[in-house]
Amino acid sequence: MRTRIFLAFLLFFCFMFSSLFAQTVLFEKPLSPRIANYDIDVRLDAEKYKIYGKEKLRWVNKSRNTVRELQFHLYLNGFRNSESTFMKESGGRHRNYKFEGDGWGYIEVKKIAPENGADLTEKMEFIQPDDGNPEDKTVFRLPLDRPIAPGGSITLNIDFEAKLPQPPFARSGAWKEYFFVGQWFPKIGVYQNGKWNCHQYHRNSEFFADFGVYNVKITVPNENIVGATGILVNITENEDGTRTHYYHAEDVHDFAWTTSPEFVEFTEQIEDVKVRLLLQKDHAAQAERHFVAARAAISFFQKNIGDYPYPNLTIVDPRRGAQGSGGMEYPTLITAGTFSHIPSGLRMPETVTVHEFGHNYWYGLVASNEFEEAWLDEGINSYVEMLIMDKFYGPKGSIIDLFGVKLNDLEMQRSQFVQIPDIDPIVQPSWQYYSSGSYGVNSYQKPVVMLKTLENYLGTETMFKILHTYFERWKFRHPGTQDFIQVANEVSGQDLSWFFDQALFSTAKLDYSVRGIRCKKVEKPKGYDYSLLLAADSLEEKKAEKDSFVVENDTLKSEQDSTEKDSKEFYESKVYVRRLGDFVFPVEVEMVFDNGDTIRENWDGKGYWKKFTYVKPAKLVFATVDPDNKILLDINLVNNSKTRKKSSAGINKITSKWLFLIQSFLDEPELLNLFSILMSIS
Amino acid sequence: MIWQSLKYGISQVWGNKRLIAFYYLLNLLLAFFLILPLHNVLNDFAGRSLMGAKLAESFDMNLFFELIHEHGDVLSLWMGLVFIGAIVYWLSMLFLSGGILHLFIHEKSGTIASVLGNSARYFPRMIRLSLWSLPVLGILLSVQFIYSGIQRLIFGSDPYQSVLYWGAWIKVALRFIIFWVFVVIIDYARIHLVQNDERKTRKSLLAALRFVIKNPGKAFGLKALLIVSGIFALVIYNLLQIPLSNSAGAGLFVLFFIQQIYMIFRSFLRLATFSSQAELYQDAESQERIDNAEEILLAV
Numbered sequence: 001m002r003t004r005i006f007l008a009f010l011l012f013f014c015f016m017f018s019s020l021f022a023q024t025v026l027f028e029k030p031l032s033p034r035i036a037n038y039d040i041d042v043r044l045d046a047e048k049y050k051i052y053g054k055e056k057l058r059w060v061n062k063s064r065n066t067v068r069e070l071q072f073h074l075y076l077n078g079f080r081n082s083e084s085t086f087m088k089e090s091g092g093r094h095r096n097y098k099f100e101g102d103g104w105g106y107i108e109v110k111k112i113a114p115e116n117g118a119d120l121t122e123k124m125e126f127i128q129p130d131d132g133n134p135e136d137k138t139v140f141r142l143p144l145d146r147p148i149a150p151g152g153s154i155t156l157n158i159d160f161e162a163k164l165p166q167p168p169f170a171r172s173g174a175w176k177e178y179f180f181v182g183q184w185f186p187k188i189g190v191y192q193n194g195k196w197n198c199h200q201y202h203r204n205s206e207f208f209a210d211f212g213v214y215n216v217k218i219t220v221p222n223e224n225i226v227g228a229t230g231i232l233v234n235i236t237e238n239e240d241g242t243r244t245h246y247y248h249a250e251d252v253h254d255f256a257w258t259t260s261p262e263f264v265e266f267t268e269q270i271e272d273v274k275v276r277l278l279l280q281k282d283h284a285a286q287a288e289r290h291f292v293a294a295r296a297a298i299s300f301f302q303k304n305i306g307d308y309p310y311p312n313l314t315i316v317d318p319r320r321g322a323q324g325s326g327g328m329e330y331p332t333l334i335t336a337g338t339f340s341h342i343p344s345g346l347r348m349p350e351t352v353t354v355h356e357f358g359h360n361y362w363y364g365l366v367a368s369n370e371f372e373e374a375w376l377d378e379g380i381n382s383y384v385e386m387l388i389m390d391k392f393y394g395p396k397g398s399i400i401d402l403f404g405v406k407l408n409d410l411e412m413q414r415s416q417f418v419q420i421p422d423i424d425p426i427v428q429p430s431w432q433y434y435s436s437g438s439y440g441v442n443s444y445q446k447p448v449v450m451l452k453t454l455e456n457y458l459g460t461e462t463m464f465k466i467l468h469t470y471f472e473r474w475k476f477r478h479p480g481t482q483d484f485i486q487v488a489n490e491v492s493g494q495d496l497s498w499f500f501d502q503a504l505f506s507t508a509k510l511d512y513s514v515r516g517i518r519c520k521k522v523e524k525p526k527g528y529d530y531s532l533l534l535a536a537d538s539l540e541e542k543k544a545e546k547d548s549f550v551v552e553n554d555t556l557k558s559e560q561d562s563t564e565k566d567s568k569e570f571y572e573s574k575v576y577v578r579r580l581g582d583f584v585f586p587v588e589v590e591m592v593f594d595n596g597d598t599i600r601e602n603w604d605g606k607g608y609w610k611k612f613t614y615v616k617p618a619k620l621v622f623a624t625v626d627p628d629n630k631i632l633l634d635i636n637l638v639n640n641s642k643t644r645k646k647s648s649a650g651i652n653k654i655t656s657k658w659l660f661l662i663q664s665f666l667d668e669p670e671l672l673n674l675f676s677i678l679m680s681i682s
Numbered sequence: 683m684i685w686q687s688l689k690y691g692i693s694q695v696w697g698n699k700r701l702i703a704f705y706y707l708l709n710l711l712l713a714f715f716l717i718l719p720l721h722n723v724l725n726d727f728a729g730r731s732l733m734g735a736k737l738a739e740s741f742d743m744n745l746f747f748e749l750i751h752e753h754g755d756v757l758s759l760w761m762g763l764v765f766i767g768a769i770v771y772w773l774s775m776l777f778l779s780g781g782i783l784h785l786f787i788h789e790k791s792g793t794i795a796s797v798l799g800n801s802a803r804y805f806p807r808m809i810r811l812s813l814w815s816l817p818v819l820g821i822l823l824s825v826q827f828i829y830s831g832i833q834r835l836i837f838g839s840d841p842y843q844s845v846l847y848w849g850a851w852i853k854v855a856l857r858f859i860i861f862w863v864f865v866v867i868i869d870y871a872r873i874h875l876v877q878n879d880e881r882k883t884r885k886s887l888l889a890a891l892r893f894v895i896k897n898p899g900k901a902f903g904l905k906a907l908l909i910v911s912g913i914f915a916l917v918i919y920n921l922l923q924i925p926l927s928n929s930a931g932a933g934l935f936v937l938f939f940i941q942q943i944y945m946i947f948r949s950f951l952r953l954a955t956f957s958s959q960a961e962l963y964q965d966a967e968s969q970e971r972i973d974n975a976e977e978i979l980l981a982v
């Protein structure tokens with residue numbers, strides 16, 4: 001009896017004990033390989049913009065090699081001084097924001113030691129695998145005393161201290177009471193193909209990391225609100241007027257957090273995702289705009305791409321003066337981009353929210369290498385962003401719908417692509433592009449236009465199936481460009497390498513043009529021995545049999561025609577189509593005649609030009625290559641068609657409108673004053 | 683007095699309808715001259731493309747961006763041309779103001795030739811007056827910096843974006859008011875100059891300042907009436923243009939017609955401003971003279 005009571009007591013004690021220390025579990029079965037797992041205790045010194053961290057990293061060697069050294073990122077050292085690779089490449093500029101003043105940031109590893117092992121701090125060595133810049137301290141290697149065998153693991157205890165850039169620059173930093181803490185802790189690289197993939201921090205590059213479990217305890221002043229990757233486990237009050245917010249995340253490959261006493265909080269359940277919005281006070285009126293965009297994005301992705309496995313999403317609105325931390329993605333936490341009183345016809349807040357949420361799929365779940373193949377994340381994500389924006393806010397004016405000016409997402413993306421279509425290929429290490437403009441076009445806009453062209457070529461259903469298959473197959477893994485191509489080939493049932501070779505790996509420009517159209521009446525043959533002219537003879541014969549026929553590259557091709565049988569006058573119409581770029585893509589060519597007849601021809605585009613000749617009892621009115629406007633990669637759509645006669649109605653309409661604008665401007669130049677309102681919100 | 687001046691001014695302009703046509707045509711011709719290069723560029727670029735033809739239905743952003751890409755340098759040259767055009771227009775307005783005011787003050791009705799002749803006579807002084815007025819404009823414009831200072835004082839150096847947003851509206855309104863105050867002063871300075879054939883433009887400027895300070899209600903009241911009618915016309919124009927803005931063919935022609943009616947009204951308004959302000963100034967001055975005479979009589 002006594003034993004029973006004792007046993008019951010013991011069981012009860014064990015239960016209490018275990019529940020106190022039990023780890024929160026999100027997923028019964030791990031969704032990812034969980035290679036890099038972090039427990040971090042971090043304390044914020046809000047006055048000094050500093051953080052002090054104690055990190056316990058458990059790294060598992062899932063490779064087939066014995067690992068003798070580790071490599072780590074220290075991203076915040078990109079802002080350590082003007083000589084870092086990031087600062088040298090950027091000249092202190094990132095996305096329209098300039099790094100000014102004295103707000104340098106840094107990170108220092110105070111101590112690094114394996115659990116139950118000797119202190120290795122002295123063995124740390126900064127390396128610069130990408131550019132050899134000795135001043136760059138964003139990557140270090142750590143030789144190990146004891147190598148890690150395949151299947152083995154190591155647990156390291158790391159003490160670090162970091163200062164956040166002020167104001168936030170290139171995603172991370174602090175401004176007044178607002179902190180956005182990203183790329184903030186010593187982070188292990190990815191061991192891949194027998195070596196470390198651990199690049200320096202560059203101006204034009206994002207990140208690459210392994211999945212794992214994160215337990216992060218964030219200590220901040222009492223009044224502060226905290227948002228972070230993962231779910232909130234608990235908040236404990238400390239005696240020194242601070243609170244510790246404990247966050248837990250599983251199967252993610254990064255962790256970011258933010259804190260400010262000023263956030264206004266909104267929450268909404270969207271499908272199976274709890275969305276939490278942390279807005280700045282003077283943006284509180286825009287909560288619904290963010291939620292509408294989040295609803296559009298979440299429902300589109302869950303319906304067409306795949307399940308969002310995490311229970312929540314946090315959207316953080318950066319403080320005024322801290323927009324350098326805006327428009328960025330982290331697992332289950334994204335940052336917004338908006339301004340006070342932004343008109344509803346300027347959909348910047350919506351676009352940013354849709355875009356950054358999408359990254360949770362193409363960066364968060366499908367963890368491609370953003371250093372080396374940025375398009376796999378930014379490009380595919382921008383393409384889906386475009387689909388969502390143009391579907392939910394379009395088809396016209398999905399991005400701008402203001403004062404009669406309408407611009408949709410696809411047009412916006414294409415407009416940037418056509419400005420610099422051929423400096424670099426899409427697939428290239430991020431820091432090796434000609435310029436940040438070229439990095440942008442090749443990582444964002446050209447992939448959008450390319451994927452839209454592919455969608456039009458394969459059909460929307462097939463395209464969605466490709467994205468869905470790619471996502472399902474590669475989530476929680478590290479795919480490369482070839483993996484995407486393989487999925488596309490497999491799903492479409494065709495070898496698309498002819499397309500991807502040109503679109504992804506070359507700078508070939510795609511430009512088809514109707515260079516000329518001619519139309520003249522067919523005259524009776526004149527002169528000597530005309531009966532020897534085969535064409536003329538056969539023309540007469542054919543005329544007798546059929547109403548019209550096509551002469552195509554010297555071969556005669558007859559065709560049925562519906563024109564009136566009693567038509568007497570015949571016209572020879574010629575269409576000259578040229579391929580002006582090196583990009584070969586099969587095209588349709590459409591000819592429209594003045595009796596309403598329409599002829600569509602297919603051209604594989606392989607030659608440099610193609611001539612189409614028709615003899616019909618009707619005159620050619622116009623000819624168009626790609627009449628359905630499917631090939632968005634074509635850098636010049638204006639030259640895709642040619643009309644036989646000049647059509648001035650459209651141009652007259654535009655010029656008459658502009659005439660009035662100029663008349664008004666001359667008469668009342670003071671009205672330009674009103675434009676300063678638009679300037680004030682941007 | 684305001685109503686009387688306005689009524690008189692309007693009737694005077696009505697009696698010189700050729701002037702309205704002259705003003706309107708000047709605006710139209712210059713605008714036409716400025717739009718021509720753009721029309722030609724567009725015509726060469728898309729005149730034989732279906733995309734150009736489809737502009738009749740709706741504006742095509744792809745065409746717009748390709749135009750910028752292909753002819754960006756031509757377009758920026760064109761923007762420069764429009765800017766120069768604006769300066770030329772302003773100078774010709776300045777040139778004509780002397781002749782027009784001379785007509786309204788001294789002749790009541792006259793020919794375009796006489797207006798041009800008188801314009802030439804006053805033009806050097808009008809230029810000098812404009813130069814003298816620059817410091818006045820500078821002083822007036824500094825008011826908006828006072829606002830910025832007040833904003834900083836109340837909201838500090840780190841205001842909410844909404845403060846900046848509403849501040850921008852307040853500054854826009856301030857700039858409009860400053861501009862109108864400035865224009866009123868300059869208008870009366872020109873009237874003084876023409877009425878008294880004043881050689882020293884500084885004197886005219888001071889006289890105008892004195893007049894505006896003495897008669898703010900009348901001076902700004904009349905201007906306000908004219909501004910309000912301008913805004914009223916703009917509102918009516920906008921109501922009419924919205925249903926037509928996307929039309930082609932006949933609708934476009936109707937739109938063009940409405941636009942030109944609006945511009946003719948603007949020309950009329952500009953002239954009515956001159957004539958009624960001149961009338962107001964003369965009235966107020968003769969009233970002052972009578973008052974002074976009475977005072978002298980009383981004193982005697």
Ligand SMILES: [Zn+2]
Nearest residue numbers: 355359378381
């Ligand atoms: Zn992105």
